[in-house]
Amino acid sequence: MAFQIFRKNKTIWLYGASLAILFFLLKWLELRFVIYDHAFEVYAGVIAMLFTSLGIWLAIKLTKPTVETVVIEKEVYRHPSTHFMLNERALDELGMSKRELEVLQLMAAGLSNQEIAKQLFVSLNTIKTHSSKIFEKMDVQRRTQAIEKAKRIGLIP
Amino acid sequence: MAFQIFRKNKTIWLYGASLAILFFLLKWLELRFVIYDHAFEVYAGVIAMLFTSLGIWLAIKLTKPTVETVVIEKEVYRHPSTHFMLNERALDELGMSKRELEVLQLMAAGLSNQEIAKQLFVSLNTIKTHSSKIFEKMDVQRRTQAIEKAKRIGLIP
DNA sequence: GATAAAATCACCCAAAAGTATGAGGGCAAA
DNA sequence: TTTGCCCTCATACTTTTGGGTGATTTTATC
Numbered sequence: 001m002a003f004q005i006f007r008k009n010k011t012i013w014l015y016g017a018s019l020a021i022l023f024f025l026l027k028w029l030e031l032r033f034v035i036y037d038h039a040f041e042v043y044a045g046v047i048a049m050l051f052t053s054l055g056i057w058l059a060i061k062l063t064k065p066t067v068e069t070v071v072i073e074k075e076v077y078r079h080p081s082t083h084f085m086l087n088e089r090a091l092d093e094l095g096m097s098k099r100e101l102e103v104l105q106l107m108a109a110g111l112s113n114q115e116i117a118k119q120l121f122v123s124l125n126t127i128k129t130h131s132s133k134i135f136e137k138m139d140v141q142r143r144t145q146a147i148e149k150a151k152r153i154g155l156i157p
Numbered sequence: 158m159a160f161q162i163f164r165k166n167k168t169i170w171l172y173g174a175s176l177a178i179l180f181f182l183l184k185w186l187e188l189r190f191v192i193y194d195h196a197f198e199v200y201a202g203v204i205a206m207l208f209t210s211l212g213i214w215l216a217i218k219l220t221k222p223t224v225e226t227v228v229i230e231k232e233v234y235r236h237p238s239t240h241f242m243l244n245e246r247a248l249d250e251l252g253m254s255k256r257e258l259e260v261l262q263l264m265a266a267g268l269s270n271q272e273i274a275k276q277l278f279v280s281l282n283t284i285k286t287h288s289s290k291i292f293e294k295m296d297v298q299r300r301t302q303a304i305e306k307a308k309r310i311g312l313i314p
Numbered sequence: 315g316a317t318a319a320a321a322t323c324a325c326c327c328a329a330a331a332g333t334a335t336g337a338g339g340g341c342a343a344a
Numbered sequence: 345t346t347t348g349c350c351c352t353c354a355t356a357c358t359t360t361t362g363g364g365t366g367a368t369t370t371t372a373t374c
Contacts, residue, residue, distance in 0.1 A: 110305040125352085142269060144301060289362065
């Protein structure tokens with residue numbers, strides 16, 4: 001506890017200690033070269049040191065830790081032309097499967113369901129089922145909406 | 158400056174002052190009711206007060222405010238920074254009219270022909286005619302292709 | 315004012331897209 | 345092993361989209 005207070009305010013205590021030591025040094029010099037009858041000054045020095053410490057302690061103890069919170073909003077842009085990073089978080093938030101994403105990409109490329117089917121070597125019905133699932137998962141009604149949303153949330157470049 | 162330091166650390170100074178006042182009060186009582194020969198204690202009290210103040214001042218002066226920096230990463234989809242510049246060259250190379258571009262934009266937004274018609278206060282047939290013209294001018298077969306191409310050549314953000 | 319382009323609308327037909335439902339096989343986690 | 349998801353395909357039906365043609369009105373331009 002006390003140690004922590006010391007650690008956290010090292011500089012202050014060092015200043016205080018230095019001050020006290022300086023004070024003592026002066027007093028000691030005085031004692032050595034002048035008179036010996038300076039008990040009063042020594043006493044005053046001790047008091048000074050003690051009360052300096054008291055002051056420091058008071059200040060530390062009572063000062064609410066001045067915490068300055070600096071909030072920096074760092075905007076992360078996504079440049080479609082440059083390196084596209086697939087938003088995987090959004091991808092499995094929606095529960096999209098690999099195949100569905102594949103279909104979605106071909107949709108966005110402007111292919112018809114029939115063309116997609118041919119491209120993926122499956123039947124038209126399969127693509128229809130996929131697209132229905134895609135729309136359901138993405139909560140849209142049309143492929144154009146799916147494309148728009150997919151681009152917006154980073155599923156597609 | 159000094160005033161500001163006081164204002165910012167009101168509580169501490171009040172504590173310090175209270176302490177000092179209490180000290181003086183005791184001393185004063187001592188002076189009144191006991192002996193008058195207590196100049197030393199008064200002196201010690203003054204020293205105590207002064208050095209308490211010094212300690213407080215030191216602590217306040219030297220305490221670095223703890224700065225907490227919170228960086229919030231805010232994901233911005235698309236490119237809000239790079240404002241979209243419409244490719245007017247491509248626009249009249251294709252011979253696209255204002256209305257057609259308007260329809261194209263709503264298409265890209267994911268609206269159905271019926272919704273576009275409602276939005277533009279015209280009939281569904283009108284939108285069909287427009288879209289046919291658009292596809293013809295853009296040399297595409299489907300709205301999805303039109304959207305893809307429009308984005309690619311800068312007709313649409 | 316004539317002319318051309320644009321915008322509007324209608325009708326019909328065909329193709330494509332989308333909905334609903336069911337079903338079978340594969341694969342991995344519980 | 346069961347359960348759940350994925351992928352596949354089918355059938356039937358509805359809606360949307362696209363193509364073709366033709367027509368009227370508005371707007372801009374020479």
